[in-house]
Amino acid sequence: xxxxxxxxxxxxxxxxxxxxxxxxxxxxxxxxxxxxxxxxxxxxxxxxxxxxxxxxxxxxxxxxxxxxxxxxxxxxxxxxxxxxxxxxxxxxxxxxxxxxxxxxxxxxxxxxxxxxxxxxxxxxxxxxxxxxxxxxxxxxxxxxxxxxxxxxxxxxxxxxxxxxxxxxxxxxxxxxxxxxxxxxxxxxxxxxxxxxxxxxxxxxxxxxxxxxxxxxxxxxxxxxxxxxxxxxxxxxxxxxxxxxxxxxxxxxxxxxxxxxxxxxxxxxxxxxxxxxxxxxxxxxxxxxxxxxxxxxxxxxxxxxxxxxxxxxxxxxxxxxxxxxxxxxxxxxxxxxxxxxxxxxxxxxxxxxxxxxxxxxxxxxxxxxxxxxxxxxxxxxxxxxxxxxxxxxxxxxxxxxxxxxxxxxxxxxxxxxxxxxxxxxxxxxxxxxxxxxxxxxxxxxxxxxxxxxxxxxxxxxxxxxxxxxxxxxxxxxxxxxxxxxxxxxxxxxxxxxxxxxxxxxxxxxxxxxxxxxxxxxxxxxx
Amino acid sequence: xxxxxxxxxxxxxxxxxxxxxxxxxxxxxxxxxxxxxxxxxxxxxxxxxxxxxxxxxxxxxxxxxxxxxxxxxxxxxxxxxxxxxxxxxxxxxxxxxxxxxxxxxxxxxxxxxxxxxxxxxxxxxxxxxxxxxxxxxxxxxxxxxxxxxxxxxxxxxxxxxxxxxxxxxxxxxxxxxxxxxxxxxxxxxxxxxxxxxxxxxxxxxxxxxxxxxxxxxxxxxxxxxxxxxxxxxxxxxxxxxxxxxxxxxxxxxxxxxxxxxxxxxxxxxxxxxxxxxxxxxxxxxxxxxxxxxxxxxxxxxxxxxxxxxxxxxxxxxxxxxxxxxxxxxxxxxxxxxxxxxxxxxxxxxxxxxxxxxxxxxxxxxxxxxxxxxxxxxxxxxxxxxxxxxxxxxxxx
Numbered sequence: 001x002x003x004x005x006x007x008x009x010x011x012x013x014x015x016x017x018x019x020x021x022x023x024x025x026x027x028x029x030x031x032x033x034x035x036x037x038x039x040x041x042x043x044x045x046x047x048x049x050x051x052x053x054x055x056x057x058x059x060x061x062x063x064x065x066x067x068x069x070x071x072x073x074x075x076x077x078x079x080x081x082x083x084x085x086x087x088x089x090x091x092x093x094x095x096x097x098x099x100x101x102x103x104x105x106x107x108x109x110x111x112x113x114x115x116x117x118x119x120x121x122x123x124x125x126x127x128x129x130x131x132x133x134x135x136x137x138x139x140x141x142x143x144x145x146x147x148x149x150x151x152x153x154x155x156x157x158x159x160x161x162x163x164x165x166x167x168x169x170x171x172x173x174x175x176x177x178x179x180x181x182x183x184x185x186x187x188x189x190x191x192x193x194x195x196x197x198x199x200x201x202x203x204x205x206x207x208x209x210x211x212x213x214x215x216x217x218x219x220x221x222x223x224x225x226x227x228x229x230x231x232x233x234x235x236x237x238x239x240x241x242x243x244x245x246x247x248x249x250x251x252x253x254x255x256x257x258x259x260x261x262x263x264x265x266x267x268x269x270x271x272x273x274x275x276x277x278x279x280x281x282x283x284x285x286x287x288x289x290x291x292x293x294x295x296x297x298x299x300x301x302x303x304x305x306x307x308x309x310x311x312x313x314x315x316x317x318x319x320x321x322x323x324x325x326x327x328x329x330x331x332x333x334x335x336x337x338x339x340x341x342x343x344x345x346x347x348x349x350x351x352x353x354x355x356x357x358x359x360x361x362x363x364x365x366x367x368x369x370x371x372x373x374x375x376x377x378x379x380x381x382x383x384x385x386x387x388x389x390x391x392x393x394x395x396x397x398x399x400x401x402x403x404x405x406x407x408x409x410x411x412x413x414x415x416x417x418x419x420x421x422x423x424x425x426x427x428x429x430x431x432x433x434x435x436x437x438x439x440x441x442x443x444x445x446x447x448x449x450x451x452x453x454x455x456x457x458x459x460x461x462x463x464x465x466x467x468x469x470x471x472x473x474x475x476x477x478x479x480x481x482x483x484x485x486x487x488x489x490x491x492x493x494x495x496x497x498x499x500x501x502x503x504x505x506x507x508x509x510x511x512x513x514x515x516x517x518x519x520x521x522x523x524x525x
Numbered sequence: 526x527x528x529x530x531x532x533x534x535x536x537x538x539x540x541x542x543x544x545x546x547x548x549x550x551x552x553x554x555x556x557x558x559x560x561x562x563x564x565x566x567x568x569x570x571x572x573x574x575x576x577x578x579x580x581x582x583x584x585x586x587x588x589x590x591x592x593x594x595x596x597x598x599x600x601x602x603x604x605x606x607x608x609x610x611x612x613x614x615x616x617x618x619x620x621x622x623x624x625x626x627x628x629x630x631x632x633x634x635x636x637x638x639x640x641x642x643x644x645x646x647x648x649x650x651x652x653x654x655x656x657x658x659x660x661x662x663x664x665x666x667x668x669x670x671x672x673x674x675x676x677x678x679x680x681x682x683x684x685x686x687x688x689x690x691x692x693x694x695x696x697x698x699x700x701x702x703x704x705x706x707x708x709x710x711x712x713x714x715x716x717x718x719x720x721x722x723x724x725x726x727x728x729x730x731x732x733x734x735x736x737x738x739x740x741x742x743x744x745x746x747x748x749x750x751x752x753x754x755x756x757x758x759x760x761x762x763x764x765x766x767x768x769x770x771x772x773x774x775x776x777x778x779x780x781x782x783x784x785x786x787x788x789x790x791x792x793x794x795x796x797x798x799x800x801x802x803x804x805x806x807x808x809x810x811x812x813x814x815x816x817x818x819x820x821x822x823x824x825x826x827x828x829x830x831x832x833x834x835x836x837x838x839x840x841x842x843x844x845x846x847x848x849x850x851x852x853x854x855x856x857x858x859x860x861x862x863x864x865x866x867x868x869x870x871x872x873x874x875x876x877x878x879x880x881x882x883x884x885x886x887x888x889x890x891x892x893x894x895x896x897x898x899x900x901x902x903x904x905x906x907x908x909x910x911x912x913x914x915x916x917x918x919x920x921x
Contacts, residue, residue: 355803358869366807366812377792
């Protein structure tokens with residue numbers, strides 16, 4: 001079979017930094033080609049070269065697509081040939097309908113007037129192709145992230161698609177939505193569409209990919225033909241990081257002590273729909289030195305539960321009791337929660353965790369300025385020392401603590417957020433999706449930090465949609481579904497199967513649980 | 526990595542230092558260029574002691590309001606009502622002092638309280654009800670313009686008691702024997718200020734060096750200090766050869782120093798920037814974002830009131846037209862000074878320099894006899910140009 005796309009000896013550098021060196025990359029028609037590598041390995045750069053974001057002439061090497069050498073001047077050139085890229089950040093307009101979004105740039109029209117019948121008919125066809133049953137009139141903002149991703153793909157299909165590029169399409173999806181999306185990808189394979197899948201999730205890659213290319217430091221370091229040989233995750237990881245990760249999770253011997261946080265009969269209602277109970281009278285606890293995982297589908301209410309505990313920063317009509325180290329406390333504000341010794345590391349570090357335009361130092365000290373400001377006046381030298389200290393301890397890779405956090409990679413940004421919360425010296429840390437969008441090497445470092453925190457006698461709660469991660473680092477896993485805990489497993493007994501089983505059992509008994517879960521996913525803050 | 530930056534060759538360090546600081550000093554350079562331009566074009570009239578003193582008096586109320594506006598803009602809001610509020614407070618002051626013969630100190634305090642109450646009323650809707658500040662203060666602009674007319678019944682009201690007029694038209698008292706036209710007290714204050722500034726920055730640099738923090742190269746530090754000291758001395762010398770330091774300049778300088786300190790060094794200042802940078806992240810870090818937003822509006826109200834008093838004292842009468850269009854100059858000053866319309870970015874020094882650029886241009890163009898029509902055109906283009914340069918610099 002001849003290759004549909006061939007990129008030969010592609011090199012690209014930015015201001016002296018070599019981002020790509022002699023990369024060779026080819027995709028066949030009807031092939032799902034996975035592109036993996038750590039953040040900064042050059043995956044996105046390569047895709048930008050391919051799609052014309054970096055125009056011909058700004059890189060070296062040749063691109064051959066469908067038998068001809070191509071020199072794209074911009075993204076329109078590549079789209080005209082059917083090379084469609086779907087970015088990690090969705091580019092949909094929230095307050096417009098599905099149909100309006102799909103036909104945003106070239107709506108079918110007669111004499112400049114949009115032909116609505118045709119728009120609706122074609123939208124329905126496209127939605128059917130991606131397996132969405134929503135009405136074309138539904139506003140994007142009313143859809144969950146998973147469905148938005150599918151709309152984005154439907155939008156791509158409205159153009160002539162020969163090759164689909166998906167950049168981390170499942171990063172913000174739960175297991176069920178991810179599975180549905182990958183299912184779609186395999187359908188496209190049957191239609192002869194070539195796909196390039198960029199993903200950090202190796203289990204997904206293993207499931208669907210026909211070929212895997214591993215990039216490291218801008219070079220192709222490994223190519224695996226999945227149809228010819230079995231996929232070994234360890235081999236991929238080894239190629240990606242060039243170090244033998246015999247264990248993807250650090251060893252730990254748990255020393256679990258007294259209960260530190262106990263929550264009982266906790267109930268929370270939705271802030272916009274006050275009659276909807278989102279958290280249903282749950283009980284929850286963490287002990288000193290313990291790492292507790294909360295598993296669940298997106299929309300199960302995990303983030304809402306955590307944020308409602310953290311100074312009532314989500315929800316209304318909150319009731320229930322919180323005891324910290326045996327003493328009952330009331331936490332009406334975030335400031336009170338921080339003072340009491342609670343810390344919440346958000347799942348959305350760019351929107352809710354960091355001030356991206358501010359430097360590393362200001363972000364680290366933001367939640368505990370009083371420590372470096374005797375008499376409310378900031379001692380800038382004390383502040384600098386604290387910030388530099390965290391930078392060294394957490395191994396934050398930045399030019400200095402005056403660097404803007406917006407310029408750092410995802411893993412380093414996450415370390416800045418963690419530093420901010422460590423500085424408040426919390427008794428209990430709630431980490432919401434702490435490794436989302438972070439590469440394998442940085443993930444390992446985050447796991448080590450979680451271990452250290454537990455060893456120092458803090459209680460750690462980890463909310464994660466990646467089950468292997470929970471299985472790898474938690475002493476105990478609680479399963480949440482539809483606002484209630486539906487299962488609990490000691491770390492040694494937990495498996496992906498029995499966690500999923502607990503969720504599915506509950507879904508069936510609720511009947512409409514899945515629909516409600518999806519609905520709630522869309523209306524998260 | 527730290528080692529690497531320290532061991533950079535001297536020339537490269539200088540180069541990168543200039544590059545990094547060009548943005549901070551860019552507007553100051555522009556101000557100096559504009560001043561030189563008008564100094565030449567007006568054959569020296571611009572920097573004549575009399576004109577310089579007038580320049581200060583004419584722009585004091587803009588600078589005072591720019592300090593408050595900067596905080597409002599940094600939190601990501603805007604206040605369109607400041608001109609109307611200043612006019613309204615001037616009217617209230619006239620009503621109290623002229624019509625009801627209230628003691629000027631008491632009247633002064635009442636007026637500041639009125640400003641605070643107005644700021645609180647507007648800030649309440651913005652901070653707690655999340656109504657866009659553009660709309661709230663647009664309403665405030667109409668309301669207080671109307672109320673000023675109502676208070677004055679469409680007439681001008683004056684004159685003010687002579688002591689109150691001193692707020693704007695007075696100069697600091699001369700304690701030393703005069704030497705020709707030179708006012709030695711003013712000159713002395715200028716000299717002490719120049720030495721103080723140099724001493725303070727030398728001390729802070731030494732402190733940073735002793736903690737092993739990378740500082741600006743010594744040559745730059747020396748050059749900067751000499752230029753700064755010389756500028757302060759020359760400026761006070763010019764002012765001192767006319768009638769000495771105006772009272773309002775003293776008030777203004779104290780306020781600039783105070784707000785500079787609050788924004789750069791205090792917890793509350795840092796938190797205001799955090800709210801403007803990312804309100805949600807700030808809230809989840811335990812910062813009371815609503816309360817801070819509320820207080821920036823209260824603060825703006827007080828400063829608008831102070832500006833209204835200064836302006837009324839300068840005209841020695843309260844007129845229904847007072848404060849008309851001030852908000853545009855004030856907002857322009859902040860944006861020319863590098864504040865970001867998206868919030869989170871802006872410096873007190875920048876806003877002051879921005880106000881001075883507007884002031885020097887007004888003054889210089891008037892001396893050159895350019896009509897009010899083209900003055901506006903030129904000012905508008907300068908605003909657009911300054912913000913364009915800033916956006917361009919940020920993208921690099």
